[in-house]
Amino acid sequence: MARDRNAALIVVGNEILSGKVVDTNSTFLAQQLRVLGVSLTRVLVIPDEVGTIAEAVRTIAPTVDFLFTSGGVGPTHDDVTIAGVAQGLGRKVVRDPALEKMLRDFFGQDVNDAKLKMAEVVEGTELLFEGDVRFPTMLVRNIYVLPGIPEIFREKFNAMRQRFAADPFHLRVIYSREMESTLAAFLNRTLESFPELLLGSYPKLNNPEYRVRITLESKDALYLQRAFEALMQMLPPGAVVRIE
């Protein structure tokens, strides 16, 4: 049996919902998890509200191996992810002594309540000092709390990436000039013979080379190859422009 693992992402971000900032963390995470063989089952973008975050954590965390959060950590009033995760797990927010020491050492005389807010963690949090980022990543139960700033989000994820590795997905792609509505019957027939196949069909407008990109995926390389060959044999002559 292939080792399956799945994950979800909660993006905490008024700035994204209000169109001020383009969320690139979800695209990055989707691509990276796929490479690692992890299925991303949902992405949820919500406002900076404790209750909304709590409800999302409560409903999503039990359904996945890994839950990532992006954003809402920092010193200001709108940084409420820690409070939201805590409420969602029914735990308290506490000040972590190791983080407090780091912050006091770093800021010296300039330390204040806002700065010390960054030492707050959900009770029971494990601090992960992986990679080159000075400030650790917070892990509580199966929840990885990551900052929203894309450079740091990426750096932290990359430092931890081997934690998440599962068996890889194998992928074949067929580019076709046929219309999707013509291909549909062949795709359905393929799925009847290969019900476990992950089969996608994506039309592209105004592309001179092809009309539809068909993706076939499985964690079982042999199964994938058999499905791929079965579909290729069904397709009418000239339907296939290119394969990958």
Added chain:
Amino acid sequence: MARDRNAALIVVGNEILSGKVVDTNSTFLAQQLRVLGVSLTRVLVIPDEVGTIAEAVRTIAPTVDFLFTSGGVGPTHDDVTIAGVAQGLGRKVVRDPALEKMLRDFFGQDVNDAKLKMAEVVEGTELLFEGDVRFPTMLVRNIYVLPGIPEIFREKFNAMRQRFAADPFHLRVIYSREMESTLAAFLNRTLESFPELLLGSYPKLNNPEYRVRITLESKDALYLQRAFEALMQMLPPGAVVRIE
């Protein structure tokens, strides 16, 4: 009282969750809704699964004025948005006679079951023939079912946009060289005096001009101006690089 309207978006897309395609519809919609004065309260990206779509529709549709769906409409096996919306509303999927006629006229002898699948709608759907796109947009209760192909998503939304207009948001922006942890106390004090203010604080790494972008928003222009002036007076000399 300012006219408030809110909205949510459900993106149906294995191709996005698996990192094959970058979702641009959610960014487009977030920006457009903001211009129209509509608050986007959540974006949810889920797989092409009837039950998952149904649950999302059931829980989100009652909480917003407008629910948009993106993707999962078309002739193939993975186009299950209509079925999901129907299940979420406890309604049937039916074949719409007007759509069936359009498809038969268009495809002629080449019509088949897969093509006629595009005539299926949730019972009680209203067809909106706005704009230049031949195929109408489906509206059922408060749910606008839009295709995932970005060009068509945009064209359809733009054709309907005046349906959604609310009172506009007013925005002021302050760029500051101070660290966010220094600014936090001033932001908190501003919120004490102006609790209805939408106040955001966004650090930018490695930017030569500023460290933090502070956004102030309200539907009440006068309230916004008073909050903006109050915060500007509090900030230490030299803290502000630029305002918008």
